[in-house]
Amino acid sequence: MENNKERFIALFQEHIKREGADRLLAYMCSDQCDFFTAPASTRFHGSYSGGLLEHSLNVYDCLVDYLSRERTKSTYNMNYNDETVAIVALLHDICKTNVYKESTRNQKINGEWKQVPYYEFDDQLPYGHGEKSVYIITGFMKLTREEAFAIRYHMGFSGPEDQRSIGYTFENYPIAFALSTADMEATYFLEGK
Incomplete structure (x- = not known):
């Protein structure tokens, strides 16, 4: 996990230079x-200490790979600078910080009840998902409109959002589609059970 933290910090510092970024990283x-020890979920992908950090790095790698495709660049005109790519990928799930609490529950193992550790969800700032990430980030630094929409709608059609809003966002802010695709690739293929 320490290598993941070091890599995250190095990517952040190398690519994210706008005013306030240093305060956000601090x-x-x-x-x-x-952020560096939180799970990514309670029971699904990354449901362990450091899962959120690992997921964020996986999404970054998937997004960089997706955007490197010639078709993505030439046909879809998805040409984004390294700062934008790092911001949307590394920070898209910052909303998951400080919401998972370690606890225990009873579970039957080999016919015997045992106490096992698990994470429970306890959100003291219930502001949604993508919109909460945008809210947290903009408390430290400005986002472009495209970055804000990408982060806000990174759940794509798997989230509770109005389907028309997602379609509008993907059509008008293509990096939102790319981020959603990278997020699903990381979740279902790299981190799936």
Whole structure:
């Protein structure tokens, strides 16, 4: 996990240079934020300490790979700078910080009840998912409209959003589609059970 943290910080510092980025990274590294140790979910992909960090790096790698395709660049005109790619991929799930609490529950194992660890979801800032990530990030630095829409709608059609809003976003802000695709690739193929 330490290598993942070092890699995340190196990517962040190399690519994200806008005003306030240093304050955001300082917050993420502080005791007030559990980004580097949080799980990505309670029971599904990345449901272990450091799962959120690993997922964020996986999404970054998948997005970089997707955007490197010649068809993506020439036919779809998806030409984004390294800063935008790093912001949307590395920070899309920052909403998952400080919401998972370690707990135990009873589980029957080989016919015997045993206490096993698990994560419970306890969101003290229930502001949605993608919109909460945008809210947290913009407390430190500005996002472009395209970055904000990409992060807001990164769940694509698997989220609870109005289908028309997702279609509009994908059509008008293509990086949102690319991020959603990278997020699903990481979740279902790299991190699936």
